[in-house]
Amino acid sequence: MxxxxxxxxxxxxxxxxxxxxxxxxxxVGQDIWLHxxxxxxxxxxxxxxxxxxxxxxxxxxxxxxxxxxxTWLPEETLCHIKDHLIAIKGxxxxxxxxxxxxxxxxxxxxxxxxxxxxxxxxxxGIDSPLKEPEKTRIxxxxxxxxxIYAGIEWEAETAETKKVISFLQSEMKVNQIRxxxxxSIGIKPISIEGSERxxxxxxxxxxxxxxxxxxxxxxxNIQKFTEGGFRKWGYELAQxxxxxxxxxxxxxxxxxxxxxxxxxxxLHPEQFEVVALTNLNGDYAxxxxxxxxGGIGISPGANINYQTGHAIFEATHGTAPDIAGKNIANPCxxxxxxxxxxAYIGWQDVAERIQAAIARALEAQEMTADLVTTSKxxxxxxxxxTERLLAYx
Numbered sequence: 001m002x003x004x005x006x007x008x009x010x011x012x013x014x015x016x017x018x019x020x021x022x023x024x025x026x027x028v029g030q031d032i033w034l035h036x037x038x039x040x041x042x043x044x045x046x047x048x049x050x051x052x053x054x055x056x057x058x059x060x061x062x063x064x065x066x067x068x069x070x071t072w073l074p075e076e077t078l079c080h081i082k083d084h085l086i087a088i089k090g091x092x093x094x095x096x097x098x099x100x101x102x103x104x105x106x107x108x109x110x111x112x113x114x115x116x117x118x119x120x121x122x123x124x125g126i127d128s129p130l131k132e133p134e135k136t137r138i139x140x141x142x143x144x145x146x147x148i149y150a151g152i153e154w155e156a157e158t159a160e161t162k163k164v165i166s167f168l169q170s171e172m173k174v175n176q177i178r179x180x181x182x183x184s185i186g187i188k189p190i191s192i193e194g195s196e197r198x199x200x201x202x203x204x205x206x207x208x209x210x211x212x213x214x215x216x217x218x219x220x221n222i223q224k225f226t227e228g229g230f231r232k233w234g235y236e237l238a239q240x241x242x243x244x245x246x247x248x249x250x251x252x253x254x255x256x257x258x259x260x261x262x263x264x265x266x267l268h269p270e271q272f273e274v275v276a277l278t279n280l281n282g283d284y285a286x287x288x289x290x291x292x293x294g295g296i297g298i299s300p301g302a303n304i305n306y307q308t309g310h311a312i313f314e315a316t317h318g319t320a321p322d323i324a325g326k327n328i329a330n331p332c333x334x335x336x337x338x339x340x341x342x343a344y345i346g347w348q349d350v351a352e353r354i355q356a357a358i359a360r361a362l363e364a365q366e367m368t369a370d371l372v373t374t375s376k377x378x379x380x381x382x383x384x385x386t387e388r389l390l391a392y393x
Contacts, residue, residue, distance in 0.1 A: 018054060039331075190226040
C-alpha cells in the first residue's frame, strides 16, 4: 500500500511505495510532466522489478490552481507537501500586477527550503560556448530565504519610503542616498543562522560525495557586514564543526569575490567543486554556470531543508507559453531534477539510470529542438525524445 515518506531521528524513512506529490506546472509543464513520469516509472521498474513503485499525487499551484480553485497557491497544496516531505514541480506562471510575487519564492519561504541545490555538469553531444565544457562540474548551494529576495522593499515617492528614508537620515545618520526624493528602498537581511546552515549543507554534500573543495562566494569587499558576514560566519562554522576534516586534508575551505568567481569559472572551472553563495549571487551564478554546459534546459534544481527533510525538486526553466502544447519542449530539466529526487530518497540506482539514459541520447545527438545547433541534427519532439529514453532504460 502507498505510504508517506517521513523523518525519524534526522533520517528519511522511505517506504517501498512512497506517495510523492507533483505539480504539473504551467505552459510547457503540461507537455513535460506526462513524459517525465513515464521515464521515472520505467526507471523504477527496471531498477526494482516491481518491488518498489511511486504513487504520484497531483497537487495544484499556478494558473491551473487559479482556474480551478481561485487561488495561485492553495493551502491544501502546502499541507500535502508539508505532510509528504518531498515533491516535484514543473515551471509555474507568476501573476502579473498583484498577488504572490513569485510562486517559487513563496513555496521556498513557506516551507523554509533554505538550500537551492543546482548540480552543473556537461553532457557529451551538447553545444557549449566553452572549448572544454567538460571541466565544468560544479554544485551550487544558493541560500534561498534571505538577501534582497526576502522582498522587503518600498516603492519610490510613497509615504512608506519617505518614512524609511527619514528614519535612515535622521536617526541612523545615513547620507549616502544620492537621490532620496526619488529612491526606492530595499532591505538586505543576511543572518548568522542563515549563513551557517547553507555552508553546513554545502560541506556535508562535499564530504558525502568525496569532494574536498568548498568555496564561499561573496561581495564582502563592498558589503562588509552582509556579504562579509556570510564569509566570516562560513569560515567560523567550518572551523568549529569540521576542523578534523580540514586538518586531515579531506576538506579545504576557501573564498572568492563574486565578480572574480564569474571570471574564474569561465577560465578555470575545474578549480571549483562545491560553491556556497548568498541568494542573489547564487541566482546569477546558477544560470551562468548552466550556460557554460549548454543552457538551463539541461539544468536540474532542488530546494531543500536538510533539517526537516522537506524538499521540492523542480524544472529550472520558465513556462515558455509560446511552445506550450506543441510537443516540442525539452523535458531534461525536470527529468534530471527527478534523478536528484530519487538520489535524495536513497534510490540511487534509479537516479543513475535516468542520468545514463539522457547522457546516451544526447551523445547520440538525439535531442529536442532547443538543443540542436546544426541543420545536420534532426530535432525530436518531446514524445520522440521520451521514447528514446525509455528504450535506453
